Structures are given as structure tokens and as C-alpha cells.
């Protein structure tokens with residue numbers, strides 16, 4: 001009978017799954033007690049990670065961390081919203097040590113809720129560029145993603161989509177599709193613009209782009225690429241990895257879509273392309289703080305960054321580490337450089353602007 005039950009008090013919602021990285025299994029609620037007991041691992045030799053990432057590459061990271069440190073990663077996956085709600089509900093009793101999510105907007109919400117603790121170490125400071133982490137050390141990026149413009153190759157010349165501003169010009173009247181403004185990526189993109197150029201400029205841009213819509217906002221980033229390929233519009237924006245995932249897809253239909261679509265890193269002659277992160281931080285009530293810090297440091301170490309790069313469709317956080325070959329082939333690009341917490345600070349204002357201009 002097992003008496004090591006760090007997660008015994010957890011009620012696992014049906015929508016969440018408990019992944020036990022060592023065995024490569026994703027276990028449901030009934031497996032809680034099993035997951036809490038790790039034969040041979042030692043009852044204290046683990047760190048609990050709440051993660052909104054669901055990538056196979058992350059399992060390799062967990063295994064790498066365990067190999068390097070002997071510490072097992074116990075990952076609980078769910079959406080960023082679900083995991084934040086859970087963390088909030090658990091309060092001081094939470095067994096989560098690390099919270100990982102994509103998009104600084106999501107991470108900022110955890111910080112705002114007081115559920116991160118600031119951590120600053122030499123290894124983190126050395127390995128994570130200043131604009132890809134929280135200024136106070138609440139969260140640290142370990143991969144980055146770019147917000148790119150996708151366009152139909154037979155209708156648009158690359159120089160016509162060199163800037164985000166271009167999407168709001170008469171050239172693209174009725175030729176733009178976008179996903180909903182409630183999406184974090186959209187909120188972060190506009191929040192970054194508010195930070196750089198002010199709310200008035202951001203509103204003018206959002207209104208101009210909204211005026212060019214070919215249809216009401218709908219679907220995912222991938223759906224925007226498909227709509228452009230299908231001729232519903234000439235251009236859209238998406239996170240770069242959706243484009244690369246379809247390019248790498250085993251499904252011929254996906255590759256056919258990519259055959260019709262080009263992409264551009266916008267604003268290369270100006271402020272640079274908007275970038276965001278996947279990142280993590282140590283939770284406010286971490287029971288295994290030292291191991292949590294160790295895990296964050298591992299994520300940005302030589303070993304982890306080198307291992308992750310070829311498995312991933314995101315860019316390594318460290319400029320010295322080469323990304324996957326197809327990403328490298330896209331060439332180096334200039335990144336927007338703003339403090340990442342701005343994406344959170346301006347999120348509410350971004351939402352208000354979207355609503356005011358009718359970008360649903």
C-alpha cells in the first residue's frame with residue numbers, strides 16, 4: 001500500500017490528465033495514487049510541474065532533467081486557464097512547484113494572481129535574454145515564437161506584407177482573415193503595439209485591419225493559414241510554428257496548403273517582428289523550491305536547449321543555439337524588443353480596443 005501521496009488531495013478534472021513522464025504514459029484520475037508512487041524514484045525525488053504545453057518534445061526534456069539530476073518531473077497538463085484556476089483554488093496547499101505556459105500574457109496572469117515567486121539566479125540571467133523574461137524574475141522564457149504574416153503567393157508580393165501596418169491599408173481591402181481577439185496571441189500582439197506606440201496608434205491599426213476583414217474572426221491560427229490558401233483572403237497572421245508544423249506534416253493536404261502560402265517576418269526595417277515565449281516560473285507556494293529552480297535552469301541550459309531545438313518548431317531562447325534546420329533556413333530575423341510583462345500590463349486595454357473597433 002502506497003503512502004507517498006503528494007497529489008492525493010487533488011481531484012483531477014476529466015479535462016486534465018496526469019502524465020508520468022518516466023513511463024511516457026498519460027494517466028487519468030483513477031491513476032492518481034499510482035502516479036504519486038514512483039518505485040525506485042524515492043518519495044522526495046520529484047518536482048511537480050503544471051504545464052499548458054502538450055508537446056512530445058517536453059517529455060524528452062523531462063527525461064533529460066531526470067538523467068541530469070535524478071529528479072523526476074511529474075507533469076500535470078491542462079489549458080493555461082484551467083491550471084491557473086486550479087493553482088488559485090489550491091492556494092497555499094498547492095503541490096505545484098513550477099508553472100509552465102506559452103505566451104507571456106498567460107504567465108503574467110499567474111504573476112498578477114500572486115502565484116509566482118520571483119527567482120533570479122546567475123544561470124537564468126546569463127541564459128535568458130533580458131527581453132524574454134519577466135523583469136522581476138517571476139517567469140523565464142525557454143523557447144520563443146514569432147508572430148508572422150502569411151500570404152497567398154499567387155496574389156501578394158512579399159514586399160507588400162513587409163509590415164503589420166500593411167494589413168490595414170487599402171491594398172488589402174476585404175482580403176484579411178484573423179482569429180478572434182479573445183485569443184491570447186492576438187491580445188499579446190496588440191499589447192506589444194500599445195507598449196511601443198501607444199493606445200491611440202494601436203486602436204487605429206486594429207480598426208484599419210478590422211475594416212479589411214473578409215469574414216468575421218473565427219478558427220485557430222492554422223485555420224487562418226488554410227483560409228488564405230483556399231483563397232478566402234490574401235493574408236493573415238499566425239504564430240510561426242503553425243506554418244512549420246503544416247510544412248512538416250505527413251498529411252499531403254497540409255503540405256498542399258503550405259505550397260500556396262508564403263510567410264514574412266514583419267517589420268524588419270522597423271521595430272522587429274513581435275515575439276513571445278514559452279516560459280515558466282516557480283510557484284508562490286512551491287514545496288520543492290530548490291528543485292523547481294533547478295528545473296528552470298535546466299530548461300535554458302546547453303543540454304536542454306540543444307536537445308529541444310531539433311525536436312521543436314519553436315526557436316531556442318538562446319541566440320547561440322541553432323534552431324531546427326527548417327527554421328534556420330528561414331533566416332535570422334530582427335525581434336521586437338520590449339519588456340515582456342508589457343504583454344500582461346496592456347492586456348485589458350488591448351481587449352477594450354478590440355471591442356471598440358468591432359474585432360470580435
Ligand code: FE2
Pocket residue numbers: 102239
Ligand atoms: Fe499555439
